[in-house]
Structures are given as C-alpha cells and as structure tokens.
Amino acid sequence: MSKPEIYLLSGFLGSGKTTLLKRLLEDEKKKNRKVAVMMNELGKVSIDSNIVEEDVALKELLGGCICCSIQDKLEAQLQSLLWKEKPEVIYIETTGVAHPVEVLDAVLSPNLADQFIIKGVVTIIDGERWLARHSLSPQLQQLLLEQVKHADFIIINKADMLTDSDQSKLTFEVQGINPNASCLLTTYSKVAIEEIRGLNSKPKQEVKKANVTTDLRLSTYVYTFKKSVDMDKFEDFLRALPDTIYRMKGYIKFREGDYPYLFQYSYGMPIYMKEEMNYPLNLVFIGEKIDWKEVEETLKELEA
Ligand SMILES: Nc1nc2c(ncn2[C@@H]2O[C@H](COP(=O)(O)OP(=O)(O)OP(=O)(O)O)[C@@H](O)[C@H]2O)c(=O)[nH]1
Numbered sequence: 001m002s003k004p005e006i007y008l009l010s011g012f013l014g015s016g017k018t019t020l021l022k023r024l025l026e027d028e029k030k031k032n033r034k035v036a037v038m039m040n041e042l043g044k045v046s047i048d049s050n051i052v053e054e055d056v057a058l059k060e061l062l063g064g065c066i067c068c069s070i071q072d073k074l075e076a077q078l079q080s081l082l083w084k085e086k087p088e089v090i091y092i093e094t095t096g097v098a099h100p101v102e103v104l105d106a107v108l109s110p111n112l113a114d115q116f117i118i119k120g121v122v123t124i125i126d127g128e129r130w131l132a133r134h135s136l137s138p139q140l141q142q143l144l145l146e147q148v149k150h151a152d153f154i155i156i157n158k159a160d161m162l163t164d165s166d167q168s169k170l171t172f173e174v175q176g177i178n179p180n181a182s183c184l185l186t187t188y189s190k191v192a193i194e195e196i197r198g199l200n201s202k203p204k205q206e207v208k209k210a211n212v213t214t215d216l217r218l219s220t221y222v223y224t225f226k227k228s229v230d231m232d233k234f235e236d237f238l239r240a241l242p243d244t245i246y247r248m249k250g251y252i253k254f255r256e257g258d259y260p261y262l263f264q265y266s267y268g269m270p271i272y273m274k275e276e277m278n279y280p281l282n283l284v285f286i287g288e289k290i291d292w293k294e295v296e297e298t299l300k301e302l303e304a
Pocket residue numbers: 011012013014015016017018019020048095096157158159160161186187188189
C-alpha cells in the first residue's frame with residue numbers, strides 16, 4: 001500500500017481555506033478515497049468542523065497553533081490517524097496565523113516522517129485583504145509574505161471582489177514573490193482539483209529520486225542512519241551546511257554511546273538531548289534551494 005499523502009492548507013484568517021477543503025472533500029468522495037482531516041483552530045471551540053462528513057476521520061486541534069503551542073498534540077493525533085484510520089490522504093487546515101515552515105516542522109516528527117508523503121503547501125490569499133495588507137502590523141505582513149513564499153500552490157481567492165486591474169496587479173505581485181508555485185485566481189476557492197493533486201509529483205521527502213536534485217522551493221528530506229557516526233565529523237557537517245537549511249531534527253547515534261541523542265537544529269543552533277532507549281534513526285530536514293542528493297552523500301560518508 002502506498003504511503004498516505006498530506007496536503008497543508010495555509011492562508012490568512014478568512015481567506016477561503018475551509019471553502020477549499022469542502023471542495024477537496026467533495027472530490028475525494030467521488031474518488032472513494034479514505035480521507036482524514038486535521039483542523040487546527042486558535043479558539044477552544046471548532047467552528048468549521050461541521051463541513052466534515054461522518055465518514056471522514058476528523059481530528060480537531062483546538063486552543064493554539066500547531067506551529068507553536070500544540071506541536072506535541074499534533075504528533076499524537078497524527079500517529080493515531082495513521083495507525084487507526086489508515087487514510088490514503090490527510091488534509092491539514094492550519095490556523096490563519098500559521099507559518100508554513102513551522103507547520104512542516106510540526107508535522108514532520110522524526111518518528112512519523114517516513115510514513116507519509118507531503119504533497120505540498122497550498123496557500124490561499126484573500127485578494128482584497130492582500131492589497132490592503134500594508135495597514136496590518138509588520139509581523140502580520142511578514143507572515144502573509146512567508147505564506148506565499150513557501151507555498152507550492154497559490155490560490156488568489158475572492159476574485160469577485162477585485163477589479164480586473166487589481167487581479168492582474170495581484171497575480172503579478174504574487175508571482176514575483178514566489179515564481180516557482182502555480183498561481184490561480186478563484187472565486188469561492190473554485191479550482192480544478194486535479195491541479196492541486198498533481199502539484200507535487202515529486203514528493204517532498206523523496207527528492208533524491210528525482211532528476212532535478214536541487215529543489216528550488218521549501219522542501220523536506222528524511223535520512224535514516226544505519227550506523228552510528230563520529231560526533232566531531234557530524235559537527236563538521238553542521239558547520240558546512242548552507243543557511244537555507246532552516247530545521248533539522250531526529251535521532252542520531254554517536255560512536256561513544258549505547259543510545260541515540262534527540263538532535264534539534266534551528267536556524268544554525270544545534271541542541272542534543274541524550275535518550276534512554278533506542279529510536280529509529282531518522283533525521284528530518286527542512287530547507288530551501290537544497291541539493292538533497294549532496295546532503296545524502298555527505299551523510300553516507302559519515303557512516304562509512
Ligand atoms: N465574496 C467571496 N466570499 C468568499 C469567497 N470564498 C470564501 N468566501 C467567504 O469568506 C468567508 C471565509 O471563508 P472560509 O473558507 O471560512 O475561510 P477560512 O480561511 O477557512 O477562514 P478561517 O478558518 O477563519 O481562517 C466565508 O464567509 C466564505 O463564504 C469568495 O471567493 N468570494
């Protein structure tokens with residue numbers, strides 16, 4: 001059986017994520033695929049979960065953002081979905097203020113990262129709101145930019161509220177920020193679903209199998225160590241990494257010890273925590289414009 005696909009639906013508050021999710025679920029129903037949905041909302045009560053029908057497995061993550069305060073809860077819920085429900089596809093609707101890199105980081109726990117394929121980040125923009133974004137705080141403006149910059153597929157929604165000239169201006173602006181993503185203008189998130197399904201025929205964790213080795217966009221990669229490595233050499237490897245590796249986390253065993261370390265690396269800062277038992281030695285990477293093949297070769301050399 002092939003691994004379940006995960007789609008991340010990102011976009012500012014009220015941009016049309018739930019409207020898109022509804023369309024995706026209608027299409028899944030026709031296709032008869034086993035679907036699961038994870039809905040993250042900042043409030044303690046879910047508002048949108050009634051759009052999910054009873055035959056779709058639903059996990060609600062309430063009272064915080066999966067990219068910061070409730071990461072652990074996400075891992076537990078995802079694990080339970082994968083093991084109990086065995087879905088073919090999982091849609092994760094993030095809160096409007098979620099940062100795509102942080103969400104990827106939360107989803108890619110080292111214990112689960114090799115059990116699914118991240119198909120991509122779909123970012124939905126509220127067209128009117130985007131044009132008026134300069135009235136928002138600098139932090140929120142930056143967040144909107146990041147949601148666009150790290151998307152694989154961008155939907156400029158609420159086109160009915162935009163003039164023709166605003167539509168062209170917006171499309172031009174958005175494509176300038178992220179020329180690598182497909183970009184579509186829609187009303188009520190009405191998109192040809194097949195375009196989203198085919199958005200990432202090169203699964204993010206498996207770029208090593210692709211012809212093009214340098215992924216121009218935000219991408220993820222999982223390396224599984226078969227052996228322990230020398231700590232000094234691993235640190236040399238870290239020092240030589242490009243700045244566009246934003247995150248690494250996972251379990252790594254050094255020659256000296258019996259058990260692995262939980263290793264976390266965030267924007268250049270490594271942290272090691274000794275474990276008391278063995279774990280699968282998966283190391284998850286999140287980066288941009290990275291030649292994962294080259295990273296893989298270097299890691300293999302460390303194990304030699
Ligand atoms: N005029 C107009 N309204 C739209 C369009 N798409 C969605 N809406 C409306 O915008 C509101 C927000 O849409 P949702 O799909 O709930 O947006 P969301 O991103 O899930 O919102 P949050 O979960 O609050 O972040 C709803 O009232 C929708 O009916 C559109 O293309 N045009």
